Amino acid sequence: MFVKEMLKQSLPLLIFCGLGGILAGKTLGEMTDLLENIPGLIIIIPAVIALRGNISTTFGSRLGSAYHLGIIDADNLLNEELKQNILGSLILSFLVSITIGLLASLITIIFFNINPDPLKIILIVIIAGMLSGIFLTILTIIIIYLVFKRGYDPDNITGPALATFGDIITMFCIFGSALFIEVLL
Amino acid sequence: MIYSWKRIIRFGLPLLTLCVLIEIFGGSIMQGGQNILINIPIFLISIPVINSVGGNIGSILGARLASGLHVGIITLDFKDKKMHENLITSLLLGVITYAILAIIIYYVALFSGLSMGIGLIEFILILLSVGFLLICIISFTSIVTAFLSFKRGFDPDDFVAPVVTTIGDTAGIILLFFIIGVVLL
Numbered sequence A: 001m002f003v004k005e006m007l008k009q010s011l012p013l014l015i016f017c018g019l020g021g022i023l024a025g026k027t028l029g030e031m032t033d034l035l036e037n038i039p040g041l042i043i044i045i046p047a048v049i050a051l052r053g054n055i056s057t058t059f060g061s062r063l064g065s066a067y068h069l070g071i072i073d074a075d076n077l078l079n080e081e082l083k084q085n086i087l088g089s090l091i092l093s094f095l096v097s098i099t100i101g102l103l104a105s106l107i108t109i110i111f112f113n114i115n116p117d118p119l120k121i122i123l124i125v126i127i128a129g130m131l132s133g134i135f136l137t138i139l140t141i142i143i144i145y146l147v148f149k150r151g152y153d154p155d156n157i158t159g160p161a162l163a164t165f166g167d168i169i170t171m172f173c174i175f176g177s178a179l180f181i182e183v184l185l
Numbered sequence B: 001m002i003y004s005w006k007r008i009i010r011f012g013l014p015l016l017t018l019c020v021l022i023e024i025f026g027g028s029i030m031q032g033g034q035n036i037l038i039n040i041p042i043f044l045i046s047i048p049v050i051n052s053v054g055g056n057i058g059s060i061l062g063a064r065l066a067s068g069l070h071v072g073i074i075t076l077d078f079k080d081k082k083m084h085e086n087l088i089t090s091l092l093l094g095v096i097t098y099a100i101l102a103i104i105i106y107y108v109a110l111f112s113g114l115s116m117g118i119g120l121i122e123f124i125l126i127l128l129s130v131g132f133l134l135i136c137i138i139s140f141t142s143i144v145t146a147f148l149s150f151k152r153g154f155d156p157d158d159f160v161a162p163v164v165t166t167i168g169d170t171a172g173i174i175l176l177f178f179i180i181g182v183v184l185l
Helices: A002-029 A032-037 A041-068 A080-112 A118-150 A154-184 B005-032 B034-039 B042-071 B081-111 B120-151 B156-184
Strands: none
Touching (some): A002 B081, A032 B034, A041 B005, A118 A154
């Protein structure tokens, strides 16, 4: 009974997340030319996606706690608490993006003996990291607002929703920024 | 005011840097196997799917264990029956999800005109093997993290998801190349 109940509750959500993963993977599959032309690009991909996933889910769960503590609600959303959270998330994204770019460039030079363009890699990570950060912040606020309006518990909804949409949005942003930098530089 | 951007960065940066370091290791393995991924792009599409499903199943298991420990229906014992029940359900859930998604990925790749280089049965076999081994690793990580953090007096809810997704991402990439090597080479 237990197994059946859990399969019924979790399987649809897992398949849905998997379909999101396929969309992200399909985007990655379109990037084969870019991956060949920009050495080191593939190294940053898991790190940027994980960075985004981590920052946005903690952002979402802090907003959830803030709601339960009565600090924010649908009518009082854009206050100083939220601004501090947004600022913290974005600065954190920026700092970790630079770290990812530097490390990926170093690894490409040391272990793979190919000469990457560190400036290119670092710029791609920063643009992709910040752009996806801004998109996901806006998305989180919209989701949180809708959840508050309907009186649901944000803790049950923001996590899976952000995990699924986060991967897709981040993959799009990596693709876009790599293409932009490749054309520009 | 309870949130400040400085605190968010001070608490977030160390854990996030560690997480990104492990993810870059995973990315480096992808760089090492880049030729396989570019020649058989269906594997490139599969990576975000493998990781997102694995991370989700690990997080669900972790959250269930955390709640069970908090409420007292699960005890800190590796022979706990309720824990075994959850573990077996995760494995079952993983195998069903990966099997369904493998078929979808295959036909998405086929219909979008990618060069395949692999048959349906072979692909399902590879994805199921990777998925099964990954869920084993992830479940083990999830149980150990939940038990250890609970034992030390921390809330497992804070630890399981980030630990499981980070270790799961890297393990998923390593397992994929390992199984590709066993089946195809």
